[in-house]
Every structure is written in structure tokens, then in C-alpha cells.
Amino acid sequence: MTGRDDGDWLEFTAELLREPLTELPLDRVTRLLQETFEAPAVGTAELAADGTADGEIYPLDATLEGHREDMLTWSASHAVENPIARYFLATADVRPVQLADVPGRFTDRRVYGEGAALAQACGVAEQLCLPTGGADHPRLLVVGRPEVFSPSELRLADRIWRLVVGLDRQARAYSAALRNASASGRDVASAIRLTPRERSVLGLLAEGLTAGAIARRLNIAERTVHKHLERCYSKLGVADRLTAVLAAQRLGLVAA
Numbered sequence: 001m002t003g004r005d006d007g008d009w010l011e012f013t014a015e016l017l018r019e020p021l022t023e024l025p026l027d028r029v030t031r032l033l034q035e036t037f038e039a040p041a042v043g044t045a046e047l048a049a050d051g052t053a054d055g056e057i058y059p060l061d062a063t064l065e066g067h068r069e070d071m072l073t074w075s076a077s078h079a080v081e082n083p084i085a086r087y088f089l090a091t092a093d094v095r096p097v098q099l100a101d102v103p104g105r106f107t108d109r110r111v112y113g114e115g116a117a118l119a120q121a122c123g124v125a126e127q128l129c130l131p132t133g134g135a136d137h138p139r140l141l142v143v144g145r146p147e148v149f150s151p152s153e154l155r156l157a158d159r160i161w162r163l164v165v166g167l168d169r170q171a172r173a174y175s176a177a178l179r180n181a182s183a184s185g186r187d188v189a190s191a192i193r194l195t196p197r198e199r200s201v202l203g204l205l206a207e208g209l210t211a212g213a214i215a216r217r218l219n220i221a222e223r224t225v226h227k228h229l230e231r232c233y234s235k236l237g238v239a240d241r242l243t244a245v246l247a248a249q250r251l252g253l254v255a256a
Contacts, residue, residue, distance in 0.1 A: 004036035022175040030058035039145040047138045053079035064122035083107040084129045099127040130161045166219040177203030182252035201228040206254035
């Protein structure tokens with residue numbers, strides 16, 4: 001039995017989409033993951049090309065049976081030895097996976113023995129990973145607890161992963177839209193009540209992306225993109241994508 005369900009995550013996502021997010025709020029996302037899977041902690045790891053990782057353990061007051069600092073130190077220089085990370089880097093499979101289901105060729109204890117012992121001592125021997133960021137910005141959200149995750153929990157994790165990936169892409173797109181907008185453009189966006197999602201869609205439209213490409217970038221349905229565009233057109237007082245881009249450039253909403 002999980003502590004949270006789809007309804008909680010849909011409500012959470014709806015709340016976040018009303019906010020001008022420029023990055024994924026890891027403290028809030030990991031807290032809900034922790035509650036959903038009744039886990040003592042959730043770790044994050046942004047993997048670098050040199051094999052190191054920049055990460056954190058949430059909640060920030062999680063002691064991990066007194067081994068929190070040991071786990072942070074180990075993860076900083078040995079995260080890629082974790083079988084989940086090895087599997088992710090070798091296969092580029094970006095879907096959720098739990099440690100118990102990682103193929104045997106990635107679970108050699110000669111590589112991960114020290115990490116496995118530490119995870120056991122921390123009470124997070126079983127781990128479920130939700131990758132975000134894509135191949136160019138790989139970041140792993142790892143839910144740790146003593147028990148293996150059940151089939152129903154894995155199905156829920158897959159649905160949650162889709163929402164989190166969508167939120168992450170939305171935040172990145174909105175951040176890019178803000179970087180490309182002038183200071184006056186940000187004021188205009190506020191004045192005409194463009195939402196963060198509408199600004200993200202408008203920014204990607206200005207980059208030359210089609211509605212289908214925008215949908216794939218933001219992990220939403222193409223018909224949803226068209227609805228956002230219709231609202232953008234209405235707020236800008238235009239009737240087509242070319243005029244919308246020109247108007248957005250004139251108002252400083254996107255780079256010319």
C-alpha cells in the first residue's frame with residue numbers, strides 16, 4: 001500500500017503548472033515521492049562525464065541510520081558504480097527501474113560491494129530510479145527503502161515518472177523563454193496574462209518548432225499545444241503562428 005496515489009500527483013502537478021517554475025522543485029518532488037512509497041529518503045544525482053555526481057539526499061534531515069554523510073561522500077565519487085547508474089549509462093533507457101530488476105551484468109558486487117553494504121546500513125538497500133533531464137542532462141531521482149517495490153508500485157512509478165519528466169521539461173522551456181525575453185517582455189507577459197506554459201510554447205514556436213515537436217519537447221499532447229497556441233493568439237490579438245512570433249518579438253517576449 002502506498003501513502004499517495006495518482007490523484008495526489010495530478011493535484012500536485014496542477015499546482016506546479018500554475019507557478020512560474022524555472023527548475024524542477026526537487027525538495028517538493030522528492031517529499032511527495034518519499035510519502036508515496038513510504039521511503040526514508042530520496043536521493044538525487046546529476047551524472048557528469050568524468051564519473052562524478054552532484055547530488056543531495058532528501059529530506060535534508062534524513063539521518064540514514066547515522067550514515068548520511070558517508071552516503072553523500074560515496075555518491076559524489078562512486079555514483080556510477082551503482083547498478084542503476086551503470087544500467088542507465090550503458091543503455092540510455094530513461095524509464096523507471098528498480099535495483100532488483102537491473103540485469104545481472106550490471107550488478108557485479110566486485111564493483112558495487114562497498115556501495116551495497118552502505119545502502120544496507122542506511123536502510124535503503126532497495127532502490128527505485130526515475131531518470132529525468134534526458135541524455136544531455138542526466139539526473140536520477142532514487143527512492144530508497146528496505147523493501148522491494150511491488151508490481152503495482154512500479155506501475156504507479158511509471159505514471160509518476162511521466163508527470164515529473166513533463167514538469168522538468170516545462171521548467172527548462174520556461175527558463176529558456178525567460179532568458180530569451182527582454183525585461184520589458186517579461187512585464188508584457190504579466191500584463192497580458194500569459195501563463196508559464198503558454199510562454200514556453202510561444203518560445204518554442206519562435207525557435208521554429210512545429211506543434212508536434214513542441215508536444216514532444218514538453219511531453220504533452222499535440223492537441224494541448226494547439227489549445228495553448230489558440231490562447232496565445234487570442235492574448236496577442238493575432239490569428240496565425242507567423243504573426244504571433246512577429247508580435248512576440250516586437251513585444252520582447254522572445255528574442256528577435
